[in-house]
Amino acid sequence: MTDQGNNNQNISCNPFAALFSSLADAKQFASGQKPQQSAEPPLEDSGESQSESENSVSDSVDENDDSVAEISRSFRSRQELCEQLNVNHMIQRIFLITLDNIGDPSLRGGNGIPPRCVYLEEMAADLDGQDWLDMDNIEQALFNRLLLLEPGNHLIYMTSCSAVNLSADRDAGEKCAIPYLFACYQRAKEEVTKVPEKLLSFAVRCKNLTVSNTRTVLLTPEIYVSQNIYEQLLDLLLEAFNGAQPEEVIEFVEEVIAGLLSDQEVRTFEEVIVPVFDIFQGRIKDLDLCQPVLYSYLDVLLYFSHHKDIAKVLVEYIQPKDPANGLQYQKTLLGAVLSISCLLKTPGVVEGHGYFLNPSRSSAQETKVQEANIHQFMGQFHDKLHQILKNLLQRSGETRHLLLTWLGSCLHANAGRAKIWANQMPEIFFQMYASDAFFLNLGAALLKLCQPFCKPRSPKLLTFNPTYCALKELSEEERRNRNVHARGLDKETCLIPLPPQQPVESAQSYSLLTENLILTQLTMHLGFHRLHEQMVKMNQSLHRLQVTWQEAQRSGNPMSEQLLEQFERLMIVYLSTKAATTQPAMLQCCLNLQASTGALLVQLGVGNQGPEHVALSFPLPSLQSTMLCYVPEFFAENLGDFFIFLRRFAEDVLETSTESLEQILNFITVFMGNVERMKNPHLRAKLAEVLEAVMPHMEPLAPGAVQPIVFQRERVFCSYRHASQLAEALITVFVDIEFTGDPHQFEQKFNYRRPMYPILKYMWGKESYRESIKHLAHYASENLEAMNPPLFLRFLNLLMNDAIFLLDEAIQYLSKIKVLQLERDRGEWEGLAPDARREKESSLQMFGQLGRFHNIMSNETIGTLASSPQRSRGSLCTPS
Numbered sequence: 039m040t041d042q043g044n045n046n047q048n049i050s051c052n053p054f055a056a057l058f059s060s061l062a063d064a065k066q067f068a069s070g071q072k073p074q075q076s077a078e079p080p081l082e083d084s085g086e087s088q089s090e091s092e093n094s095v096s097d098s099v100d101e102n103d104d105s106v107a108e109i110s111r112s113f114r115s116r117q118e119l120c121e122q123l124n125v126n127h128m129i130q131r132i133f134l135i136t137l138d139n140i141g142d143p144s145l146r147g148g149n150g151i152p153p154r155c156v157y158l159e160e161m162a163a164d165l166d167g168q169d170w171l172d173m174d175n176i177e178q179a180l181f182n183r184l185l186l187l188e189p190g191n192h193l194i195y196m197t198s199c200s201a202v203n204l205s206a207d208r209d210a211g212e213k214c215a216i217p218y219l220f221a222c223y224q225r226a227k228e229e230v231t232k233v234p235e236k237l238l239s240f241a242v243r244c245k246n247l248t249v250s251n252t253r254t255v256l257l258t259p260e261i262y263v264s265q266n267i268y269e270q271l272l273d274l275l276l277e278a279f280n281g282a283q284p285e286e287v288i289e290f291v292e293e294v295i296a297g298l299l300s301d302q303e304v305r306t307f308e309e310v311i312v313p314v315f316d317i318f319q320g321r322i323k324d325l326d327l328c329q330p331v332l333y334s335y336l337d338v339l340l341y342f343s344h345h346k347d348i349a350k351v352l353v354e355y356i357q358p359k360d361p362a363n364g365l366q367y368q369k370t371l372l373g374a375v376l377s378i379s380c381l382l383k384t385p386g387v388v389e390g391h392g393y394f395l396n397p398s399r400s401s402a403q404e405t406k407v408q409e410a411n412i413h414q415f416m417g418q419f420h421d422k423l424h425q426i427l428k429n430l431l432q433r434s435g436e437t438r439h440l441l442l443t444w445l446g447s448c449l450h451a452n453a454g455r456a457k458i459w460a461n462q463m464p465e466i467f468f469q470m471y472a473s474d475a476f477f478l479n480l481g482a483a484l485l486k487l488c489q490p491f492c493k494p495r496s497p498k499l500l501t502f503n504p505t506y507c508a509l510k511e512l513s514e515e516e517r518r519n520r521n522v523h524a525r526g527l528d529k530e531t532c533l534i535p536l537p538p539q540q541p542v543e544s545a546q547s548y549s550l551l552t553e554n555l556i557l558t559q560l561t562m563h564l565g566f567h568r569l570h571e572q573m574v575k576m577n578q579s580l581h582r583l584q585v586t587w588q589e590a591q592r593s594g595n596p597m598s599e600q601l602l603e604q605f606e607r608l609m610i611v612y613l614s615t616k617a618a619t620t621q622p623a624m625l626q627c628c629l630n631l632q633a634s635t636g637a638l639l640v641q642l643g644v645g646n647q648g649p650e651h652v653a654l655s656f657p658l659p660s661l662q663s664t665m666l667c668y669v670p671e672f673f674a675e676n677l678g679d680f681f682i683f684l685r686r687f688a689e690d691v692l693e694t695s696t697e698s699l700e701q702i703l704n705f706i707t708v709f710m711g712n713v714e715r716m717k718n719p720h721l722r723a724k725l726a727e728v729l730e731a732v733m734p735h736m737e738p739l740a741p742g743a744v745q746p747i748v749f750q751r752e753r754v755f756c757s758y759r760h761a762s763q764l765a766e767a768l769i770t771v772f773v774d775i776e777f778t779g780d781p782h783q784f785e786q787k788f789n790y791r792r793p794m795y796p797i798l799k800y801m802w803g804k805e806s807y808r809e810s811i812k813h814l815a816h817y818a819s820e821n822l823e824a825m826n827p828p829l830f831l832r833f834l835n836l837l838m839n840d841a842i843f844l845l846d847e848a849i850q851y852l853s854k855i856k857v858l859q860l861e862r863d864r865g866e867w868e869g870l871a872p873d874a875r876r877e878k879e880s881s882l883q884m885f886g887q888l889g890r891f892h893n894i895m896s897n898e899t900i901g902t903l904a905s906s907p908q909r910s911r912g913s914l915c916t917p918s
């Protein structure tokens with residue numbers, strides 16, 4: 039092997055060759071060095087004179103010193119050059135920028151140089167010949183790179199490979215500052231794990247530069263022309279949450295936020311984050327429930343709510359300018375999110391609505407599939423809403439206070455939603471209050487927050503303190519210190535009036551459980567109740583439209599097409615509302631809440647103020663210092679409304695929880711017939727409708743209809759321990775409803791008693807209930823002459839009076855109908871003016887409806903009197 043070959047081999051094996059950018063550079067360095075001969079023979083005793091020896095040694099040492107110093111200087115110079123070269127290459131790899139614009143890329147070494155870089159021409163000219171990047175000029179270089187309007191126009195090839203490389207062009211030519219800096223951050227992190235130890239500090243400094251420059255970009259966005267910096271930050275987060283591993287973006291953003299928080303002289307942290315919220319709100323209000331991208335936005339909001347400093351800015355940002363205006367809450371960022379739903383965005387306007395199109399031409403299976411799809415998206419949506427609210431409540435005391443203030447003020451400002459006039463004046467309603475979608479979603483999220491204590495026998499329930507509802511106006515400081523954020527509850531009617539001699543013993547501070555339960559029940563009262571009413575009315579209107587359309591078709595009336603269009607539009611609204619209100623997880627959460635509320639009210643009704651639940655037993659203890667006088671009526675109204683809704687629109691849910699049904703029966707038994715515990719007779723009468731809703735129904739169905747499953751309800755009713763008290767409570771409220779003090783009490787009582795008839799018939803068919811009714815009848819027969827007529831005697835008297843009155847009214851209406859029909863058949867209506875004829879037709883329709891109602895009610899009443907002789911030898915009238 040030649041000397042040249044040996045040298046080449048030695049160089050390739052030399053560990054110092056790694057200091058050079060390539061083997062060629064190392065060889066070039068080696069060839070430029072002259073061989074240094076410095077070997078000296080070993081010193082021996084030669085007998086020479088001392089002076090000659092010293093002179094010889096001195097000369098030799100001088101020569102060696104000069105040679106070593108020269109080599110050392112040369113080596114250090116080359117070593118520094120190598121290090122400088124490596125730092126330059128590392129900076130190029132991280133930031134994809136260069137000052138080196140050599141015409142032929144093949145002349146560059148290939149040691150980790152990126153394929154494309156942005157050439158900083160102006161900076162290279164300013165440096166007057168320096169064509170490398172180092173830690174002294176990288177900050178200026180990076181700043182210049184960020185200011186380039188079109189960095190793609192300054193790309194150069196860094197390697198000899200000239201093949202098309204779109205990803206390299208895209209990475210190096212990135213125009214947007216935030217994505218570019220994040221990509222640099224990623225590359226810097228990779229360098230930190232790969233470079234030799236002596237370059238590690240440089241790599242770390244480069245990583246820190248990406249963070250500090252991102253902070254500068256966010257603080258001075260006006261410098262970066264034609265770029266929306268805050269939009270870029272939001273898009274970066276969205277892209278991260280669209281991917282499988284957002285951790286790196288979160289780490290980057292966290293470091294940037296730490297920098298923003300450490301120095302707020304130029305701009306406060308709030309001033310940086312609020313523009314991001316503005317963009318977020320502007321985008322999310324146009325998204326649809328079933329769009330997958332919505333859930334990426336919710337993940338970003340979830341991150342905002344999880345970060346302590348962002349969460350604080352967020353809850354301040356959502357506070358409305360006018361807290362007394364209910365609609366303003368819907369126009370906040372959180373309100374915009376809560377308003378996303380399958381309900382119509384503009385009430386009554388089905389154009390542009392994306393759900394249940396052409397319902398009359400869709401099969402039942404297609405409708406069911408679409409409803410299930412909506413329910414699936416709603417489930418995800420409500421889960422994220424719940425987590426967002428939970429995060430905000432847990433981040434800090436300040437964040438929790440601001441969120442609860444927002445919730446309390448929102449509900450107070452929207453209290454008018456529950457007024458009767460609100461349903462009669464929709465135009466004014468939608469200009470004053472937040473939408474149904476807003477309240478439905480808010481209720482669903484709050485329901486999930488309540489679930490940890492929504493177990494009927496949970497000891498946590500007993501920590502609820504209803505005196506919260508008796509507190510009047512408090513200062514903001516008092517609200518913060520005492521955890522009281524709901525407003526106006528002292529004006530609500532309670533289950534019973536406050537006894538004059540009973541002082542209000544309010545607590546110094548209230549638990550989050552108390553606030554959660556009250557805010558959730560108030561939200562359900564303002565939201566769910568209204569949607570339930572709308573569904574009932576729409577159901578009735580659809581039935582009337584269907585009948586009218588069928589009649590028009592049979593008679594060849596040209597109005598049939600218009601009627602069909604009306605039917606289609608209303609059916610779209612109905613199906614959308616039904617899908618929104620029957621999401622299974624939401625209904626289950628609500629069932630848990632209402633059953634737990636029933637259990638709680640029973641404990642308050644029996645005077646339990648201890649830490650554990652007590653078993654219900656009869657007779658009930660007398661009331662002393664009861665808490666029921668602080669419980670608003672809407673607690674009981676919500677409970678009743680929900681179970682009636684289930685009976686009408688989601689009956690299968692009633693079969694899912696035996697324990698819940700037992701708690702509802704306990705609640706009805708304690709309160710329905712007890713004026714001392716529930717003063718309002720209308721509310722107690724409504725409990726009879728609730729009882730009818732939860733009882734098993736075995737009515738004959740239309741051919742082909744599926745018989746509902748009632749096994750669990752049948753079992754609960756038949757095994758109910760307090761069956762005798764429940765039967766007595768039902769008969770008591772039947773009697774009490776005769777005199778309510780209402781100006782329309784006479785007409786109202788028939789509607790209230792209607793659901794009681796099927797319950798009485800069902801009870802008469804069950805041994806435990808029948809024996810209780812017989813006992814009341816025996817007692818009545820033995821006390822016919824008593825000063826206060828026995829309960830069962832009054833019941834029978836009212837039953838017979840109702841039957842006589844209803845039959846008489848039905849006959850009168852039938853007579854009026856007959857007269858009008860004869861007039862029409864004789865042609866007497868033909869000569870009438872159009873208005874007069876319409877009035878006659880309207881009267882005939884109205885008398886028909888009234889006659890039908892009185893006939894049905896008289897039949898129900900007489901049927902109750904007759905009872906079921908085939909099931910028992912006795913009857914309600916003649917106890918055996």
